[in-house]
Amino acid sequence: VVLCISPWNFPLAIFLGQVTAAVAAGNTVIAKPAEQTSLIAIRAIELWRDAGLPAGVVELTIAPGRIIGEHVVPDLRIQAVMFTGSTETGSWIARKLAERGGEPVPLIAETGGQNCMIVDSTALPEQVVDDVVSSGFQSAGQRCSALRVLFLQEDVADKIIHMIKGAMKELHVGDPSLLSTDVGPVIDQKALTGLTAHVKYLEGKAKLHYECPIPAGEGHFFFAPRLYEIANLAVLQREVFGPVVHIIRFKAEQLDDVIAQINATGYGLTMGVHSRIAEVTAQVAREVKAGNIYVNRNMIGAVVGVQPFGGRGLSGTGPKAGGPFYLTRLIKDNLQVTEAPLAEDKKASLLAASGHDNALQQSLQLAAKAQVDWQKKDITARSSVMRQFLAQLASNAVVVKQEADLAQVLASARGLIGHIEKELAAPIQLPGPTGESNQLHLEARGVVACIRDESACFKYWILSVLTALAAGNAVVAVVEDKDFAEAEAVRKVLLNANLQPALFVVAKLTQLKALISNPLVAAAVIEAGSAVKALTGELIAARDGAISPLVTTPADERLLHRLVTEKTVTINTTAAGGNASLMTMSDNAV
Structure with missing residues (x-):
């Protein structure tokens, strides 16, 4: 059910x-x-x-x-x-x-979103205005995907603000049953009260550029669409679910900082970018951690099968609605599971451990930083490291001594690497109208914990490590004391295969609480029959912030899709206004 x-x-x-x-x-x-x-x-x-x-x-x-x-x-x-x-x-x-x-x-x-749009000085102003008005004010701003924050390059900010104000003057707020109405009421008194409180909150913190007139009288839920300007994203404490757009100015050289600000909110639902410079739109689409990226068009109206919809981080869990992996989460991964019992004294010991570990925290920070560059590598480069690792692991004395079925495990691992290469070789091309490109990209989650207690087998653990790394994640391998030497041997082989050291960290099971409680861990993978599965699930669910998964999917071809997130990139290919590459050429270019 x-x-x-x-x-x-x-x-x-x-x-x-x-x-x-x-x-x-x-x-x-x-x-x-x-x-x-x-x-x-x-x-x-x-x-x-x-x-x-x-x-x-x-x-x-x-x-x-x-x-x-x-x-x-x-x-x-x-x-x-x-x-x-x-x-x-x-x-x-x-x-x-x-x-x-x-x-x-x-x-x-x-879940929620703090949806942003970046507009640089090369964008077509008329198109920007049309897309801002539709994205921010259509449906009274009550769409999950609606525009909340508009970053305008300062060189064109005044002009575009003037044009948006002009467009807002033409908006008619009124009865939604009338064809003359552009913006209707918000849903109920609770919504109206919340939006009114936000207006009060912004007094002294923002500049009001324009406020649409609304019908007179009482007993209705009309809220005037508003255009504000604020200093930075920190002014907004939460999502404002209504027809309010907040402008932030930025300098051309501050694009990296703008992207960092957006990612730092933790939200990742929709994102828009307007620019006729291909390098700019490509950077935003690549680096912003959002589920749906829209290039040179509005940010609303995702179509099933064309723009699979859903966010990441504070904005959702995935898989995307209307996407190819949606139904897979509605069938069971494991039909028959026999869980090993967790001794009460062991559970008490794990829970009594400190929830913070300074050394582990430092390792996680380094892993998260290294993962950004690792994910950028082509899948063939990552899989090459994994293949070298498997070749060397076959003759590692420590592992060979402990794992009698190592040959079979390595054979499964090689097949898995081949599958991952095919899946991640190129984005999935989605259908769409002429003049629009739609692609579904699979991106790494971040730092993944691969957990093995005494009740779990080596095969599941090593295949989950391999899948996570090949997908572009960093890994923290959590093992019992008795398996620590073997895990360190695995780490040594990975480093010999040219894996960056920060990407694979070995931790002891006694550090489980500190590890899983840390928000830098984006997912935890554990064998379905593990004795510490339920405890790990409770620890990861107890965290504040993003909803992170406990993954028990079998270590086969299905596991990859649990260790990546989906990003839909939609590009209005007719909006460049000519050969956009010419705009990036230097004066002396041939």
């Missing part, structure tokens, strides 16, 4: 997207639509049943989220959860699911 929790802002599209995916994968569904728009869900299911949906396959539950959280989420019959909503609620669901123990319950969460 899959629990589907959908929002009010797309009461039909997201509701049906979740439910139909779950049903298509062979599940039954408890569907919890938003209270504000539940009539749409009721009618949709009525029509579906008229079309032949069997009784009991989809059951609607119309109730406050708190009731669902208390009574449905903890129910052991719920075997997966699909959720669209706030980051805080998504994290709460992850914790409740982890408290069950056993196999990790799949959670597909699409």
